[in-house]
Amino acid sequence: MKKIAIIMGSDSDWPVVQSAAETLQKLEISFEARVLSAHRTPLAAIEFARNARENGFGVIIAAAGRAAHLAGVLAGNTTLPVIGIPIGSVGLGGMDALLSTVQMPSGIPVATVAIDGASNAALLAAEMLALSDKRLETALDQMRADMATAVEKKNEKLQEKIQKISL
Amino acid sequence: MKKIAIIMGSDSDWPVVQSAAETLQKLEISFEARVLSAHRTPLAAIEFARNARENGFGVIIAAAGRAAHLAGVLAGNTTLPVIGIPIGSVGLGGMDALLSTVQMPSGIPVATVAIDGASNAALLAAEMLALSDKRLETALDQMRADMATAVEKKNEKLQEKIQKISL
């Protein structure tokens, strides 16, 4: 199975990005995480993207804040799917990062998820790999079933809270 | 090879969505396009998403404007990758559709592209299929090379325009 790359501009993004890694671990998908900067290490970033496919990567996840160019720059140097996570803890609450990530010009798509949506980025990458991986398909379906169960559990907790109020 | 589904809320979205279909045709990827509504035909939309994988689809592209729920509702009923195109010709210039499409809750990702970014949605779908399709991988690389050539052509045109000004 192909690996997932998780790229971020600084290790300070890790508290947000971490849940992407954890979701991949849960799904038993191997990944590598790296700090790379579209502006401070542009050649290293480009080189990474250009060699990603032959280095065994299937999907690249890139997280960046403010004028978030990282996902776009990586996408301009590979035809692997690139998923962008706009970081919301810096700049204008993530609105700047969202627009910088999603409003890509024709020809170079970035699959953008919600502001700080790191676990969804991992799930999206998994859905892509699952197109040719039966085990992963089953694992994703199982996760959905677990989510539905979790909603039911939350509903039970809610009933307790309401009971307290009504008494 | 798996098919791509292109879903839209109304046939009036077709002028924007059309370039997704054309891009898929250029890449020789088979697709089906359908009008389905998250609100007006909810059961049909859900049924479509639930059966999409076994009906031979690999990726679902969904286009919607304003409170654009279509991509999210489809994503909630399949673990196939779902790509969302926010439509900009109705509502608040696409800002409402963008936020309604991209800000999905944890567990249900939608791969969002730019407002009216239909051809990028198709390219993104192609990149996903190319993970296990060598011909498509080559075709996408060729498209990138053609883009670079097109930039050079535009540069030549620009030089002519400038010349006229300088004289």
Next chain:
Amino acid sequence: MKKIAIIMGSDSDWPVVQSAAETLQKLEISFEARVLSAHRTPLAAIEFARNARENGFGVIIAAAGRAAHLAGVLAGNTTLPVIGIPIGSVGLGGMDALLSTVQMPSGIPVATVAIDGASNAALLAAEMLALSDKRLETALDQMRADMATAVEKKNEKLQEKIQKISL
């Protein structure tokens, strides 16, 4: 008298939604509160909406944050009035939830109240039931009279504060 349904995507929304329940209690309107998700439990959500009228509900209140599809999805499956509360504690301060809730397409209305406006959602539901319930009409009028009195009380407090400053 018909019951009110209060639906939320997670029990974590309860601190905001709670004041809707309290307002209904004050008005002696019976209600049921449930956790249901447009994306994680889509069939349960749809089924709830489809059966709501015959299960004795008169109005559905739905609270959700970010790409808030819950109210819209419920509204697409019932002709009971659906009231949407955009949650502001997640995402872009509630602007994403507001647009995702209010910008509904033609044919499927959602009666949207202010960001985190849970008590107003309950009052709006009560106003609807009061159309055929004289007791409720009187209770609502009384509440308005109490509000006017409360403003006068606040005015008295203000005069004390000003006095302290002037001295």
Next chain:
Amino acid sequence: MKKIAIIMGSDSDWPVVQSAAETLQKLEISFEARVLSAHRTPLAAIEFARNARENGFGVIIAAAGRAAHLAGVLAGNTTLPVIGIPIGSVGLGGMDALLSTVQMPSGIPVATVAIDGASNAALLAAEMLALSDKRLETALDQMRADMATAVEKKNEKLQEKIQKISL
């Protein structure tokens, strides 16, 4: 059956508001439409709201643009449900009217629909009246069924459009 009031600040709002009237006609709900201004005829507006219930109205629909105070001012003078339509053709594309209409303080709800969402305002009013009107309930259900059929028709048109492209 109770009547619906459609209030607007100027007859220039009529092109947008007209579809509310047409939707009510289709549903055979009687209505009255009036120009009233929260700022230019404040006493007439207040008087209208205060007497609306005893004058046979069940729901008030109010349309206004920019600093859209009309719905809020009417809501402050009645406990009938008030539905607000933010007008988008003046001011900041309707964002100002939306916020001025929906962000009401606690105690005075306005049921806000989409920017220029006049027909949805009428449907919402109809849903409220249908709570105690079996004929209207059936008519609304029929309308939903017609919408689903219309989606299917649009889908057929789309297939024709696609055919032309593929040939």
Next chain:
Amino acid sequence: MKKIAIIMGSDSDWPVVQSAAETLQKLEISFEARVLSAHRTPLAAIEFARNARENGFGVIIAAAGRAAHLAGVLAGNTTLPVIGIPIGSVGLGGMDALLSTVQMPSGIPVATVAIDGASNAALLAAEMLALSDKRLETALDQMRADMATAVEKKNEKLQEKIQKISL
């Protein structure tokens, strides 16, 4: 000399509005402050505005948050100048209150100051009264001179801070 009225929707606005009162005291302008609500005490608010001129008021300052209708409603019932202060501590950081206050329809102006700009509201009221009050004109000029001096003092403090860094 005419009095200034300071109107607010709740005594909870006082921490922001207080600096308007303090500025007026510094300028020896008499004022009255009151809690009045456009929605909860609409008749009292209108009556206040209608009688303000003959009750000796020259300018009305009104502070409100979210769908801030207070200044507009008062302005619709008097031809005294009305100054609006959008409150930023509730709602969307004051953007909703700003648009609801400033985007008034033609015919009914509200002189809007910055979000939470209470002291500027008082200064603006003073500038209006100073049009026919020589003492006030001199006092305002003196305040400006004091501001310039204060800037110079801040500059001296800055030099100390810089010195510490350079050493």
Next chain:
Amino acid sequence: MKKIAIIMGSDSDWPVVQSAAETLQKLEISFEARVLSAHRTPLAAIEFARNARENGFGVIIAAAGRAAHLAGVLAGNTTLPVIGIPIGSVGLGGMDALLSTVQMPSGIPVATVAIDGASNAALLAAEMLALSDKRLETALDQMRADMATAVEKKNEKLQEKIQKISL
């Protein structure tokens, strides 16, 4: 009676600003209009503001678009009331001009009216002069009465439009 100054950054602003002049003419208030730029003729702008009071002006109206500094710069050089009109035909639909005009720092107020709200700027200036001018007070009250009549006329027109639809 004091004169009103109408200042704009370019004669291209005149189509918007013109209605301020017309409103003043209707109220028989004398005014002078001038092109002055905060950036291109800064000394002339400052000099104008510094001498405005002794040159017989009572209020300064300033219209500017984009980074609209004109009203603020004039306000920084006089204690006459300065009214700012944000121009909406350039830049970001007037949102940039609105924020640049209204968000003034403490000590230097600008009385901001709606985007392109030129006639309201004139009315606001008139309200200020009317504080010590009985004729103007009466004229403004008459204008309000005319507005109310105009609303009634618009209502009659609306009834005709509706009649056509109902037949």
Next chain:
Amino acid sequence: MKKIAIIMGSDSDWPVVQSAAETLQKLEISFEARVLSAHRTPLAAIEFARNARENGFGVIIAAAGRAAHLAGVLAGNTTLPVIGIPIGSVGLGGMDALLSTVQMPSGIPVATVAIDGASNAALLAAEMLALSDKRLETALDQMRADMATAVEKKNEKLQEKIQKISL
């Protein structure tokens, strides 16, 4: 004297960017204009930036729309000053391009001018070169004097327009 580079993502940006070229011609500053894309020709863009200084360039002007990465990517590969022009004719009226251009991370500045502010970009470049070029300094001062004269001319035109109205 050093040359100015004017880089744009497509020759379709030329109608906006053209005024930068014209301003440089007026100031007799030599320039080269090129189409280069941060995403479609990433290596060419980087190579251009890396060699710009030794190729005789002093300042780089870069214009781009939507997720405008061009200026940032060039800035990441040179320590020459890079000036960014956000293009407003595509995407969200230029708000997306503005945020993508200006919100650069620490270490890699982009000198951002107004949306579509091409002539200002040229003037800013000229101001930089004028730091060591006496002729250019004088030329810029002259331009400012001409601007002041132009304002006076516009004022004369305005007086004519007003005269027509008053008669």
Next chain:
Amino acid sequence: MKKIAIIMGSDSDWPVVQSAAETLQKLEISFEARVLSAHRTPLAAIEFARNARENGFGVIIAAAGRAAHLAGVLAGNTTLPVIGIPIGSVGLGGMDALLSTVQMPSGIPVATVAIDGASNAALLAAEMLALSDKRLETALDQMRADMATAVEKKNEKLQEKIQKISL
């Protein structure tokens, strides 16, 4: 070598602006910092700008919040390059200051950096001076090399964090 001026509206801006001073110190560029206000000390601000070049300054950095006129007013009185820092800690999170600083009219450019982007303002000023200063050019290149190294260090830290999670 020419000096840099760092101008701010209040010493309370120093915590943000400080990093501009520190960056200049690191690069051994001499600077002077001053509190000057576009509105409270307009003549001093204008005089400073008009004399800046002959007083040995090469670049002016100006920081201001809300309706941030400072950079624009300075730019209107000099042809030295003026760099604007929008301050984000007051007003609307810096969006108001950004638009007030960057949306300058044609003829008067302000080189705008990110909200609170003080160190980038200093780097940009350094890049301008480096056009005729070989030492500074080398120092800036060295800084970029150090940044790349820092990214590598952050990458190493990230690997440790990941290791802990995987174990």
